[in-house]
Amino acid sequence: MTNKDINVNNGSSGGKLAPGEVKVLMAGLMISLLVGALDNSIMSTAMPQVISSLGGMAYYVWPFTIYLLCSTMAIILSGKLSDIYGRKRILVLGIALFIAASTLCGFAGDMLQLTFFRGIQGIGGGILMTIPFIVVAEVFPPRQRGKYAGILSSVFGLANVLGPVLGGVITGFMGWRWVFFINIPVGIAAIYILRSYFPHMEEVVKERIIDYGGIITLTAALSSLFLALTFIRDPAIPPYLLAALFIFAGVMVVAFAYVEKRSREPILPLHLFKNSIFNVSAVAMFLASAVMFCGIIYLPLFMQGVQNLSPAISGVLITPMLLSLTFSSIIAGQIISKTGTYKKLAVGAFVLLTGGMALLSTMGIGTGILEVVIYSAILGAGTGMTYPIFNVAVQNAVSKREIAVGTASMQFFRNIGATVALPIFGVIVNLTINMDINMASKIPANLMNLAVHNVYLTGLVISILGVISCFFLKDAVLSNRMEGETPSKELKNSNGDKMELGENAK
CATH class of the missing domain: 1.10.287 (Helix Hairpins)
Known part of the structure; x- marks a missing residue:
């Protein structure tokens, strides 16, 4: 493989992408992923004005819940559907569906309409958060997947940083409906890029069952x-x-x-669960997602409810955590690309997660701002590392025919981790406080501190389980060649000797 082009595993005779084409393709994939990942975080700051405009406070949580439900279902379905109808077709369909649903959300007349349209939007969002990772697995050789998967994964951190800020700015200057309308030109740009630069990939499954x-x-x-x-x-x-x-x-x-x-043609082949790498990676993604949301949701609560900081300041202080998540994801991908292995990196990621949770669990009323920033940044760094690691591990462990399903499954378990963990954390807070929240004008800082402390102790236990699970992960030496490609005679080590890389798990 030369530096001038990149092999494309297109299911037929192969192909080449020039570096410039790779950059444009990645830009299109990142824009698609950003639109899907941004939507829930950007909605969080717009919802108070939505309620003020449409009413329906009783349905406050439903636009978030229905989006998460529909996107989770779409994640697991999109892998198999893209096998049948092609990656490009399903990805463009997902963007088009997202644009259409965003338009309908912007014109919603009440909360029930908004909730219904958000469900449709969630279907498109689930597709957007899955297909880009599948495309990376098919365009790049195993060893390079980590680098590009890390770049894609960094979008999640970027979305969490930009979302609340953009939501506040757009809502304040243009009105909440533009939170949805802004998706239209961005989505159209993504469709244009992908239709122009998306590589040819044959359908994996010929029978449309x-x-x-x-x-x-x-x-x-x-x-x-x-x-x-x-x-x-x-x-x-x-x-x-x-x-x-x-x-x-x-x-x-x-x-x-x-x-x-x-x-x-099952949407989730059960024989994948006979693969230990798949099982360990699924558990790890589930646990990492639970720990991440433990930090993202309860750190602002600690800052505002315990340290009496304003929402604006707490939003600024959580930014370093999200930025460390973004950059660590990119760095982890680069390390995988350089070393060709991932197990030690996986263990290291959960060690960072565990260290971050342990430090956060020591916080109290007297904890300084700098300590909060450092502790949360450590947690963010560990979280960001997990995204490319387990995607690459599974993509290397399954057959070419099941790359899409395997990749979609990792995103699926990531979503489920957050879905299951957040209500559990909420129950822990309520049991700790043990009082009628509606009758309390303000929860005492020491009681709120104890509640958040108990949540972080739970997160610490979850992260320790993640460390243990990673020791059962089989390592592999990732190949620098596409499947079926003849080893390059020009591939040499520093001594000038020819070298080959295998793909089998140790």
Whole structure:
């Protein structure tokens, strides 16, 4: 492989992308990913004005919940659909769906309409957060995937930094509806770039068989789980109804497994769970996501509820954590590309996560601002490293035919980690405070500090489990060649000797 072009694994005769074309392609993929990743964070600062305009305070959480539910389902479905209909077609469809739904959200007349349109937007967002990582796996050789996956993963941190700021600025100067309308020109630009520079990739699956049984049972399982977790802290919901939702979700998971085992083209092949690298990576992504949201959600609460800082200052102080997440993701990808291995990096990432959580759990009323910034930045660095590591590990461990499904599964478990963890953290806070929040004008700082401390101790336990899980991860020497490519005679080490890199796990 020369420095002038990059091999493309397009399923047929192969192809080349010039460096300039690679940059434009990556720009298109990053814009697509940014639009999907930005949407929930940008909405957080716009929602108060949305409620003021549309009313419906009782439905405050639903635009977020429905987006998360629909995007999670779309994540696992988009991998298989792109196998059948092609990466480019599904990605462009996802952007178009996102643009259309954004337009409808901008014209919503009440909260129920907004919630429905946000669900459609979530479907497009799930596609946008999955297909770019699949494309990277197919365009670049295993050893280079880490570098480009790290660049893509950094978009998540960038979105969390830019989202609240952009949401506040756009809402303040143009109105909340422009939070949605701004997606239209950005999405159109992404479609133009991708239609012009997207490499040719043949469909992986020739028979267009849709796993309807898997789609129905998975949708039912996730919907029931999301509803149960959303209402778990609502005293108005009877306990027997919550129990029924959890039980139904469990039954649907069993039904999903039964259907997938017999499907000709399952959306999630169960034999992947026989692969130890897939299993460890899925667990690690789940745990890393839970710990990340532990920091992102409860650090501002600590700053405002314990240290009595303003929302603006707490927003500024959490920025270093998100920036460290962004840069560590890029650096981790570069290290994978240089070394060709990932296990030590995975262990190191969770050690950083554990160290960050341990430090955060020591904070109190007298903790200085500099300490908060440093502790949170350490947590962010560990979180950012996990994104490219486990994506690359799974993409290298599965067959070429299952790269899309494997990649989508990692994003799926990342979403599920946040979905399951956040209600658990909320229950811990409520049990610690042990008082009627609606009757309390202000929770005492020492009590709030204890509640956040207990959440961080839980996050510490989760991160320790992540460290343990990484020791079971099989390492691999990643190849610098595309699958099926003849070893280059020009590949030499520093002594001038020819060298080859294998792909098999040790």
